[in-house]
Each structure stands twice: as C-alpha cells, then as structure tokens.
Amino acid sequence: MSDDIILEINDVSRRYSDEESTVDALNHVSLSVKKGEFVSIIGASGCGKTTLLRLIAGLDTPQEGELLLNGERITGPDPSRGYVFQQSGLFQWLTVEQNIASGLKARHVFKENKARIPEYISMIGLEGFEKSYPHQISGGMAQRVAIARALINNPKLLLLDEPMGALDSFTRADLQDKLLELRKENDATMILVTHDVDEAIYLSDRIVIMTPRPGKISEIMEVKFPHPRHRGGAEFLEARRNILEKFHMAAANPEPEYTI
Amino acid sequence: MSDAGNKINKTTQKFGLIIIFTMLGFGLAIVANIIFPQVAEDVSLEKYAVLGLNLNINDAYRIVLAGIISIYGLLGVYAYVKPERRDQYIKQAKFRFVMGLALALWDLLGTKLEVLPQPFFPGPAGIIRAFLMESDFIWQNTLYSLRLFTAGFLAGVVFGIGTGILIGWFPKVYYWVAPILNITGIIPAVAWMPFALTLFPTPFSAAVFLMVICVWFPVASLTASGVQSTPKAQFEVARTLGGNELYLLFHVAVPHAMPQIFTGINTASAFAFTTLVMAEMMGQPGGLGYYINASKVWSAYYKVFAAIIVMAILFSLITRIVKLIESRALRWQRGLLKNE
Ligand SMILES: Nc1ncnc2c1ncn2[C@@H]1O[C@H](COP(=O)(O)OP(=O)(O)OP(=O)(O)O)[C@@H](O)[C@H]1O
Ligand SMILES: [Mg+2]
Numbered sequence: 001m002s003d004d005i006i007l008e009i010n011d012v013s014r015r016y017s018d019e020e021s022t023v024d025a026l027n028h029v030s031l032s033v034k035k036g037e038f039v040s041i042i043g044a045s046g047c048g049k050t051t052l053l054r055l056i057a058g059l060d061t062p063q064e065g066e067l068l069l070n071g072e073r074i075t076g077p078d079p080s081r082g083y084v085f086q087q088s089g090l091f092q093w094l095t096v097e098q099n100i101a102s103g104l105k106a107r108h109v110f111k112e113n114k115a116r117i118p119e120y121i122s123m124i125g126l127e128g129f130e131k132s133y134p135h136q137i138s139g140g141m142a143q144r145v146a147i148a149r150a151l152i153n154n155p156k157l158l159l160l161d162e163p164m165g166a167l168d169s170f171t172r173a174d175l176q177d178k179l180l181e182l183r184k185e186n187d188a189t190m191i192l193v194t195h196d197v198d199e200a201i202y203l204s205d206r207i208v209i210m211t212p213r214p215g216k217i218s219e220i221m222e223v224k225f226p227h228p229r230h231r232g233g234a235e236f237l238e239a240r241r242n243i244l245e246k247f248h249m250a251a252a253n254p255e256p257e258y259t260i
Numbered sequence: 261m262s263d264a265g266n267k268i269n270k271t272t273q274k275f276g277l278i279i280i281f282t283m284l285g286f287g288l289a290i291v292a293n294i295i296f297p298q299v300a301e302d303v304s305l306e307k308y309a310v311l312g313l314n315l316n317i318n319d320a321y322r323i324v325l326a327g328i329i330s331i332y333g334l335l336g337v338y339a340y341v342k343p344e345r346r347d348q349y350i351k352q353a354k355f356r357f358v359m360g361l362a363l364a365l366w367d368l369l370g371t372k373l374e375v376l377p378q379p380f381f382p383g384p385a386g387i388i389r390a391f392l393m394e395s396d397f398i399w400q401n402t403l404y405s406l407r408l409f410t411a412g413f414l415a416g417v418v419f420g421i422g423t424g425i426l427i428g429w430f431p432k433v434y435y436w437v438a439p440i441l442n443i444t445g446i447i448p449a450v451a452w453m454p455f456a457l458t459l460f461p462t463p464f465s466a467a468v469f470l471m472v473i474c475v476w477f478p479v480a481s482l483t484a485s486g487v488q489s490t491p492k493a494q495f496e497v498a499r500t501l502g503g504n505e506l507y508l509l510f511h512v513a514v515p516h517a518m519p520q521i522f523t524g525i526n527t528a529s530a531f532a533f534t535t536l537v538m539a540e541m542m543g544q545p546g547g548l549g550y551y552i553n554a555s556k557v558w559s560a561y562y563k564v565f566a567a568i569i570v571m572a573i574l575f576s577l578i579t580r581i582v583k584l585i586e587s588r589a590l591r592w593q594r595g596l597l598k599n600e
Binding site: 057059076077078079081082083085087089091092093094095102103105106107133135136149150153 | 493494496497498499500501502503504507511512515516518591592593595596
C-alpha cells in the first residue's frame, strides 16, 4: 500500500517570528495522502491551513520536518501541483480568458492547448465573460476563474484554499461535482481547505481537523460511504454529527498553551 | 407622441442656440476687424501670395477666424449627433465665446490702435504675418523639431524602460545604478549641452543625447518602482502555474508596472518639450527653438509668437497621442480608477 502514497508530510513545523513574538503556525504536523485521494482540512481561522498548503505547494519551507512528493523532497513550486489561492489572485491586466490561459503560456504549451479554453470557460459557467477583466466580474466569478486556471494545467495534485467560499450554493454544488469528475478523469489527488462541513463530507475520503495555537492536526476522520453522496441521507447526517462532535471537542479542549 | 416630439424639438432648438453662441464670439471678432478703421499708421497691409491668393494680414486673420468658426460649428453638429459629447460642448460654449471677444479686443489694441508696446506685442493679425511671409521655413523648422523630438523621446523611453526593468528586478543593478540615476536625474539635461556638442559628431545627435537623458530619468525610476512594487502573491501565483523567472518578469512584473511606466512617460514628455526647445535655442541648425532665437535677433517678435503657437499645437498633439497609447495599453484599468 505504501507505494500508493503520493504525499508524505513528516513531523513538519513552521514558525513565524518577528522581534516581538513567535507564532507556531504548524507544530509537528504529520500526514500521508494516497494517490487519487480527496482530503479536506477544516479548522478554526488561524490554525495553519494555508501555511500547510503553502508548504505542499513549495512556496514556503518548514523549519523542521520534511515534505515528500513521490518520495522526493519538495523544493519549490511546480505546475503539477496546482494551487487555488484563498484570494483569487487573478492577473488584473489579463481578461478572464487570458487568465485561464496563463498557465499554458507559462509552460509554453499554449498553442496546442488553446482549443481547451472554451471547455473550461463553460465548465465554470462564464460564457460571455471571456473578454472581461477581473475587476468587471464578481468575487465568486473571479474565484471560479482561478479554479479553471489551476485545472487547465491538469495538476496531479490540486491544492484548494477555500475556493468556494464566495460562491452561491448552486454554483458550489456544480463545482463540487466537477471536482469529483476531474479527480476520476485525471486520477488527480486533491487537498481542500474549507469551512463547510457538508462540503467536506460530500467530497472527501478523509477529513483532517486542525486546531490553532499551536497549529496542529487534532483528528483525522474517514468518510467511507460511496459516491454519489446524498446530502440528506442517513449516512451523511451520521458523518456530519460525528464530525461536529469532534470539532467541538477539539475547540473545547485546546492544547495547553505551553506545549512546544 | 406629440409631447415627446415637442421635447425633442426644444432640445434641438436649445442646442442650436448653444452652437450659434459658441461661434458668435469669433464672428464678432471678424466684424470688429472689418468695421474698425486702421488707426495706427505703421502697420503694413502689404499683400502676400499664398496658395494662389493675394492676402494681407487682415484677410488672413479673417480666414483663420472663419476656419475656427467652421470647426466649432462642425464640432457642435457632431455633439448634436453624439449626445454623450453634448455636455462637454455646452460647458465649453461660454469660454469659446469669450475667447472670440478677447481676440477682437486684442486685434483692436494690438493691430488697429497699436496701444500695446510694439514690437513686443503684435496683434493676432500681426502674428499671422509670419505664416504669410515664410510658412515654408516655419514648416521646415517644425519638422526639424518633430524629428528631434521623435528620435530623442523614443530612444529615451526604450532606454528608460530597459534600465528601469533591470534596476527594479536585480538588486545588484539597483545598488550600483540607482544612485547614478538619482544624481543625474536631478540635473537638468541641458546642463550637459557643452559636453554633448563636443562629444557628438552632429548637433542633431547631441540634442538627441540630451533628450534621451531627460526622458531616461523619470521613465527608468518609475519603471523600477513599478516592478519593485509587484505584490509577492502575484509572483507566487505565477510560480505555481509553472512560470519561470522570465515569465515572472515579463508577464507579471512588467504588466503590473505598466501604469507607473506611463506616469513616467507622461512626466518625461513634459521634460522633453523643455529640453527640446532649450537645446534648439543653444545651437541647432533648425527647429522651432532655433526659429525663435533667429527671429529675436531681428526683433521680429511676431515670429516668436508664431513659433510659440506652432509649439502649443505640436506639443498638445504629441501629448494626445501619448494619452491615446496609454489608454489603449491600460485598457484593463478602465473603470478601476476613481476619476473614470
Ligand atoms: N507570513 C506570515 N507572517 C507571520 N505570521 C503568519 C504568516 N502567515 C501566517 N501567519 C500566522 O500563522 C498562523 C496560521 O496562519 P494561516 O494563514 O495558515 O491560517 P489559516 O488556517 O489559513 O486561517 P484562515 O482560515 O483564516 O485562512 C496565523 O496565526 C497567522 O497569523
Ligand atoms: Mg487561510
């Protein structure tokens, strides 16, 4: 089984410090993710979710521990690890279409993939907005463009930092199904940060619950029942009850502050 | 139906009056020029042959006024067809009317009565004499200025953006070049004139060099600061998408710097006009600055004014072209900024 592991996070710590104080954004965090797995991370604001994704993306390096991708240490970003940022981070000077194409241009594979762009535009429901600039579309639309921009690179590992927070529930449900579809098609692995427990249950094979100060993993829950999952189904409600319980326990019994 | 029709008729009428009002001031200037007797005696009404016509300065002056009237008339009609331009036209009407009256007054004081000190303040018709006498020569000098400006300005912009990118991107270049830029930047470019004239083979190339220096500074420093102020997050996005250093520079930092680059170019164009005229006055074989200098020697102040008018037209045209290019290049900013 162990050669199925695509990502291995071994005892990783990341501190941010300045003259006055030190923040333990991540404190001895370990996690393994299997190929093709869908993992959600939930937890209170400031518990280190973004910090963890940045380490996996290779945008940041830990002070302790190591991150291995297919057994090799992560040293920097790579287009095979797509990242949808918490703030959409669209390029203001490019149109919707050009933003989606920017990954293709960056990798010098624009010409041969040009024809795929309309497919991604319609996937996120932005037909008619191809030529709009980011400031002319809504926050939710911008977030969808950011998702399409990451997906068009066909990443083997997709990191999503609350990508659907700004979306209405219909678009959100659409995109959730789209993610599951893409995962099947591309055999992609996905790690999603979300505040929405239902979303986590609907999508995930495992749900990681994190707690802040210091940021660490308090619980990992498996969600075993098969797709498609019905949000009103008994198994779904059971899972939700379970997770909320654990979530509240984690929040009610924070680790003492003095642990290193 | 008829109510709406009435309303349209009323706006038509009202706007028609505005157009007439706009043209009226210049019309009065023509009338004043025709009916007011030539009191001052030393004004020459000699006829010049221009474009197959024999004109004295008053004829030419009236033709120019008639030209202005027809331009404003056409603009009025255009504004009538394009309602979004109407407000602007209406707003300008008062000013244009008073402009016409001011011309009439200037004509009386400068040409008809010559109560303004002569030869320093000729009337408008007197200034037109320069164009009647030597329009070819003025045109040649205008072309010289235009050539000099284009060569110096374009080279300066290209050079400025190039060094600006290097300064903004490579900390080493910043360390070594930024102080030089800051010191040379505050020295007015024409101060280098004596060196430029001895070091460069032709006066033209010497002047181009001065223009390049004066354009280089604002463009380079604003390009550098635009590149440096690119948010880190934007680079991170580009890196996760697979962008290499070159991509980060030319597809993230430079586009991000574009608004500031244009601020630099706008500032530079103002500097460049000054440098151009000064350089031409200090030792060029042509150009509007040269023309001013040559005319001053003969106390032909009407020619100085003529050159100033040509400069005003030329420079405002250039400024417009720059603005046009800017609004094309910064299309993505439209609607993003406060004043648009
Ligand atoms: N660049 C940084 N410099 C200093 N402190 C930082 C930095 N980035 C994150 N932190 C701190 O690390 C902790 C974890 O931050 P992180 O952004 O990972 O939280 P998060 O779980 O993503 O929160 P949210 O749900 O609000 O996005 C926070 O206390 C934050 O203040
Ligand atoms: Mg976050």
